[in-house]
Amino acid sequence: MDFTRRETLAMGGAAVVTALLPLRAFAQADPDAEMVGTPDEFLAGASAGEGDLTLTAPEIAENGNTVPIAFDAPGAVEVRIFALGNPTPGVGTFRFGPLAGSRTASTRIRLAGTQDVQAIAKMEDGSYITAMKTVKVTIGGCGG
Amino acid sequence: MASGVKPRVKVPSSASAGDVVTIKTLISHPMESGQRKDGDGNLIPRSIINRFTCDFNGQNVVDVVMAPSISTNPYFEFEATVPEAGEFKFTWYDDDGDVYEEVKPISV
Numbered sequence: 470m471d472f473t474r475r476e477t478l479a480m481g482g483a484a485v486v487t488a489l490l491p492l493r494a495f496a497q498a499d500p501d502a503e504m505v506g507t508p509d510e511f512l513a514g515a516s517a518g519e520g521d522l523t524l525t526a527p528e529i530a531e532n533g534n535t536v537p538i539a540f541d542a543p544g545a546v547e548v549r550i551f552a553l554g555n556p557t558p559g560v561g562t563f564r565f566g567p568l569a570g571s572r573t574a575s576t577r578i579r580l581a582g583t584q585d586v587q588a589i590a591k592m593e594d595g596s597y598i599t600a601m602k603t604v605k606v607t608i609g610g611c612g613g
Numbered sequence: 614m615a616s617g618v619k620p621r622v623k624v625p626s627s628a629s630a631g632d633v634v635t636i637k638t639l640i641s642h643p644m645e646s647g648q649r650k651d652g653d654g655n656l657i658p659r660s661i662i663n664r665f666t667c668d669f670n671g672q673n674v675v676d677v678v679m680a681p682s683i684s685t686n687p688y689f690e691f692e693a694t695v696p697e698a699g700e701f702k703f704t705w706y707d708d709d710g711d712v713y714e715e716v717k718p719i720s721v
Contacts, residue, residue: 505680535684552682556648560682566673570633570692574675577684579646610684 505559508551508589512597517589520598522548524588528603530580533610538586539575542598545590548572554584579610618642622703624717628695636667636674637690640705640713646681662687662713664706670699695719 508517525539542548550560560578572590580586583606589599623637640662647659661681667674674693693701698721705713 505678539690555682557680557682559680561680562678564676564678566668566675568669568672568674568694568696570635570674570694574677574689574691576690577688579682579684 505549505551505562507558508549508553508587508599511549511589511591515597517597517599519600520590520592522588522590522598522600524586524600524602525575526586526602526604529605529607531607533580533582533606533608535577535610536580536604536606537575537577539573540588540590540600541571541573542588542590543572544592545572546593547591548574549589550578551587551589552578552580552584553587555579555581560586580604580606582606582609618707618711618713620703620705620713620715622701622715622717624701624719627720630695630697630721632695633692634695634719635690635692636701637688638665638667638703638715639686639688641686642705642707644681644683644685644687648681660708662705662707665689666704667691667693668702668704669693669695670697674701695721697721 521543523541527536530536540548546565548563551558552560563574565572585601585603587599587601589597591597618641620640625634628634642662645657645660649657651657659681661679663679665677665679675691677689679687698719700716700718703715
C-alpha cells in the first residue's frame with residue numbers, strides 16, 4: 470500500500486489532533502485545576518527557592534473548617550496557596566494589580582487534617598519563592 | 614442563587630492621597646465544597662464563590678481565584694493604595710453565575 474506525500478501528512482496531522490483531544494477535554498472539565506492547580510503545575514518545571522516570603526498559619530488549629538492564614542511577599546505579582554493534604558490541593562490564587570498597597574493578604578481556609586500549607590510567590594522577574602507551614606488540625610474541615 | 618448572600622466591606626471613609634489603606638471584606642456564603650455528604654450519603658454538589666476582585670476607579674487592586682478549600686463566608690484582608698478620591702468596587706463571582714457587587718466611596 471503506497472501513500473503519497475500529501476496523504477501521509479494528512480494522517481500525521483489527524484494523529485496529533487486525536488492525541489491532544491483528551492488533554493483538552495480534561496482541562497475544560499476541571500476549571501479549578503486550571504486556575505489554582507498543584508504546586509508542580511504552577512511552577513511548570515521551575516524551582517522555587519527560599520526568599521522574602523512569610524506565611525503565617527497557626528501551629529495548631531482546633532477547627533479545620535476555618536484556619537486563618539496570611540502571607541507577606543514583597544515584590545510578588547502572584548501568590549498561590551496550597552493545602553497539600555486536601556482532596557484538591559489548590560486553595561487560592563492572589564494576583565496583585567497596580568493599586569495593591571502591599572503584597573499581603575489574609576484569609577481563612579479549610580484543612581482536611583494535619584498537613585503542610587505551602588505558599589508559592591511568582592516574583593516580578595519571573596522567579597519563584599516558596600514557604601511552608603505545618604498545621605496540626607484537631608477536627609478536619611471536609612465534612613468527612 | 615445561594616440564599617442569604619450578603620457582602621460586608623470595611624473601608625476607611627477618608628485617606629490622604631497616596632496612602633495605603635487596609636480593606637477587610639466578608640461575604641456570607643455557604644461555600645459548599647462538593648466533598649460533603651448529606652444524611653443519605655449522597656454528595657452535596659459544589660457551590661462556591663470562585664473569584665473575588667477589588668478595583669479602585671477602574672484599576673485593579675487584587676484578583677483572587679478561590680477553590681473549595683476557602684472557608685465558609687470567605688474573608689479577605691489586604692491593602693490598597695489610594696491615589697485620589699473615588700470608589701472601591703468589590704465583585705464576587707458565584708459558581709451559579711451570580712455576581713455580587715459592593716461599592717464603597719473614599720474621600721481624600
